Amino acid sequence: MDIEIKKAALSDIDLIVKIENECFSIPWSAGSVNEALSNPCSHFYIALLDGIPAGYIGLQIFSGEGYITNVATLPEYRRRGVARALILRAMENEAEFITLEVRESNLPAISLYSSLGFERVGMRPRFYREPEENAILMTRKFRSLYEDTRN
Numbered sequence: 435m436d437i438e439i440k441k442a443a444l445s446d447i448d449l450i451v452k453i454e455n456e457c458f459s460i461p462w463s464a465g466s467v468n469e470a471l472s473n474p475c476s477h478f479y480i481a482l483l484d485g486i487p488a489g490y491i492g493l494q495i496f497s498g499e500g501y502i503t504n505v506a507t508l509p510e511y512r513r514r515g516v517a518r519a520l521i522l523r524a525m526e527n528e529a530e531f532i533t534l535e536v537r538e539s540n541l542p543a544i545s546l547y548s549s550l551g552f553e554r555v556g557m558r559p560r561f562y563r564e565p566e567e568n569a570i571l572m573t574r575k576f577r578s579l580y581e582d583t584r585n
Contacts (some may be wrong), residue, residue: 437515439523442478442490444471449480449487457506459564464502470494470503479523481507481516491520493527500529505506505543521550530576537562547572 436493442450447467448507462470470476475496481489489507493525502524507516525532535558552572561569 435440436484437488437519438482438485439479439519439581440482442471442480446478446480446490447471450478450490453487453490453506453508454504458504463505476503477524477527479520481520483511483514483516485513488514489516489520491517493524493532494570495527495529498528498530500524500527500532502532505534506533513542517546518550521546525550525574525576531573532576533571535561535571537581538568538570544570544572547574550574 447464448501450467450471451461451464454467470492471478473494475494476491477495479491479493480487481491487508488511489505491505492503494503495501502521505517507520507563532552533555534547534552536547538557552574554570556571558569558571560566
């Protein structure tokens, strides 16, 4: 299987909304996706598995701080490396760290994030709805943008 990652464009809104609707109990609307894609701090990528859209990731970077807004893989393409490829692509952006939230019960995602160097740094009680659930806050730190690079 060949996974290709492409930068999302405004023309991909319907595709992202389709993925949202299939993956989340409270999906983003087309308007929310449009607003996010139009934000110059946002970076969205779509994963194509053998040329077929299989998932996407949204990332915002402000002053070197990264925040993954969503990682979604269509159910029929899960456990094939799609989410891993998307996260690795997001990690190529210049950020001192990247943070994300994950449902406390989503053990496969927690395992994936941990394998990519994300560490549990906190919890957001009752963060998710439908069903209500805590979010685990996970962060992956990179070399500080402010470290002295002469050493």
